[in-house]
Amino acid sequence: MSPLSRRQLLSLGLGASAAAVLAGCATPGTTSVNTLPTIPPAAGKVRLEYWAWLKGLDQVTDLYNKSQDRVQVETVFIPGGNAGGYQKLYSALAAGAGPDIAQVEMRSLPEFLLANGVVDLKRYGAEKYEELYDPTLWNQVSYTGGIYAVPQDSGPMGMFYQPAVFDQVGAAVPATWDEWAAVGSELKGAGVLMDSFPLADASLFAAYATQAGASWFTAEDDGWVIDMTDDATLKVAAFFDKAIDDGIVTTAYGAYTPAWFSAAADGKIASVVTGSWGDALIQGVSGAEGKWRVASMPTWEGTGYASSFLGGSTAAILANSQHPQEALEFAVWMTTTPEGVNALIEFCGIGWSPAVDVVGTLREKPSAFFSGQNYNQEVFVPATEESSQNQDWSWWPVTQQSFNILSDGFRGKASGGTLVDAVAQAEKDIISVMQNKGLSIRKASA
Numbered sequence: 001m002s003p004l005s006r007r008q009l010l011s012l013g014l015g016a017s018a019a020a021v022l023a024g025c026a027t028p029g030t031t032s033v034n035t036l037p038t039i040p041p042a043a044g045k046v047r048l049e050y051w052a053w054l055k056g057l058d059q060v061t062d063l064y065n066k067s068q069d070r071v072q073v074e075t076v077f078i079p080g081g082n083a084g085g086y087q088k089l090y091s092a093l094a095a096g097a098g099p100d101i102a103q104v105e106m107r108s109l110p111e112f113l114l115a116n117g118v119v120d121l122k123r124y125g126a127e128k129y130e131e132l133y134d135p136t137l138w139n140q141v142s143y144t145g146g147i148y149a150v151p152q153d154s155g156p157m158g159m160f161y162q163p164a165v166f167d168q169v170g171a172a173v174p175a176t177w178d179e180w181a182a183v184g185s186e187l188k189g190a191g192v193l194m195d196s197f198p199l200a201d202a203s204l205f206a207a208y209a210t211q212a213g214a215s216w217f218t219a220e221d222d223g224w225v226i227d228m229t230d231d232a233t234l235k236v237a238a239f240f241d242k243a244i245d246d247g248i249v250t251t252a253y254g255a256y257t258p259a260w261f262s263a264a265a266d267g268k269i270a271s272v273v274t275g276s277w278g279d280a281l282i283q284g285v286s287g288a289e290g291k292w293r294v295a296s297m298p299t300w301e302g303t304g305y306a307s308s309f310l311g312g313s314t315a316a317i318l319a320n321s322q323h324p325q326e327a328l329e330f331a332v333w334m335t336t337t338p339e340g341v342n343a344l345i346e347f348c349g350i351g352w353s354p355a356v357d358v359v360g361t362l363r364e365k366p367s368a369f370f371s372g373q374n375y376n377q378e379v380f381v382p383a384t385e386e387s388s389q390n391q392d393w394s395w396w397p398v399t400q401q402s403f404n405i406l407s408d409g410f411r412g413k414a415s416g417g418t419l420v421d422a423v424a425q426a427e428k429d430i431i432s433v434m435q436n437k438g439l440s441i442r443k444a445s446a
Contacts, residue, residue, distance in 0.1 A: 052103035055349035120146035138426035149314035151354035153276025184248030211308035223440025294375035307383035
């Protein structure tokens with residue numbers, strides 16, 4: 001991920017929700033706390049609040065609290081980010097209140113940064129922890145020479161599949177996307193779908209494009225450069241246009257919906273390319289134990305990377321915290337120590353640990369559910385290697401709005417449109433949105 005320059009960052013403006021809430025408020029949410037003196041560690045006891053939607057997080061903080069005499073962390077559950085959680089956080093910032101720590105998705109962090117809502121943790125020594133974290137994820141919390149959150153979890157991608165379904169047509173596990181399409185064509189004859197392709201959620205398509213080598217937004221000193229019609233993105237769009245037209249995938253439902261679970265249980269869905277966190281959801285398929293295995297994500301021939309990331313959250317220290325040093329120390333404990341990571345896996349079912357050397361005890365051993373396969377070590381550890389991931393991908397301040405625009409265009413596929421045309425139109429619409437916000441943006445040169 002390319003870091004933003006300070007001049008470029010300051011020219012970007014606020015995302016829509018942040019601007020609406022924070023406009024005209026002379027609070028820590030509008031004046032950067034990072035221009036004020038650092039806050040020293042407290043001399044006495046400290047109580048921290050952590051606002052998050054991650055289920056079971058209170059059991060993680062309880063474990064931490066039992067090991068501490070001075071610092072105690074209270075979990076406060078809020079709705080998911082775009083389901084109302086972010087609005088609560090922005091409102092709290094505008095009121096000069098809110099938690100010390102908040103769960104913020106990696107793709108949403110730039111908006112909080114531009115709203116002056118998060119602390120630059122480099123001012124509190126966060127750089128000394130860099131070597132503990134996956135480089136790709138650390139890059140995604142680093143901007144303008146600062147560090148604005150601690151990676152909490154991620155979703156390196158792989159392919160979960162049903163061997164017995166592949167065996168119906170004598171197909172081997174596909175290593176490339178072209179092989180994936182060929183197997184899908186064979187399975188179609190047996191009345192089986194290869195996967196689903198959600199038209200209403202552009203995040204999966206973005207992950208595919210990232211793997212193919214796309215970099216939709218690049219930060220330069222004078223503003224953003226957008227390139228959503230690059231060769232990599234259009235290659236992916238054309239590929240899935242054909243996959244949909246050929247009936248290899250369904251657009252009628254997405255993964256982990258009731259219809260998907262039913263089809264998967266009946267052997268009518270052969271595989272799903274998704275984040276590592278998909279393992280817990282697949283265990284919800286009726287009668288699935290021993291019927292699924294995991295393989296590496298198919299690759300794009302001649303270009304791209306071995307994997308991609310789907311999803312991922314951070315623990316961000318918010319601007320109104322009076323105890324940023326203590327909040328940082330807790331966040332690092334939670335995300336890098338064996339105790340913290342194991343608790344996040346056991347109680348919260350998090351995606352992949354962001355720590356370089358701490359996968360989690362439960363993920364170091366073979367899985368009985370997946371026929372004794374040690375898939376975390378075989379598939380997902382290699383998928384997180386720096387060379388396996390696209391380091392040039394960068395999130396931007398209107399990511400969610402951009403995904404909404406792209407999804408609206410994808411829905412046109414159901415009535416004769418194409419993903420290729422939807423991507424091209426989305427690029428034009430996103431340029432207009434950013435320009436209307438007063439943001440500097442230009443199309444990449446051909």
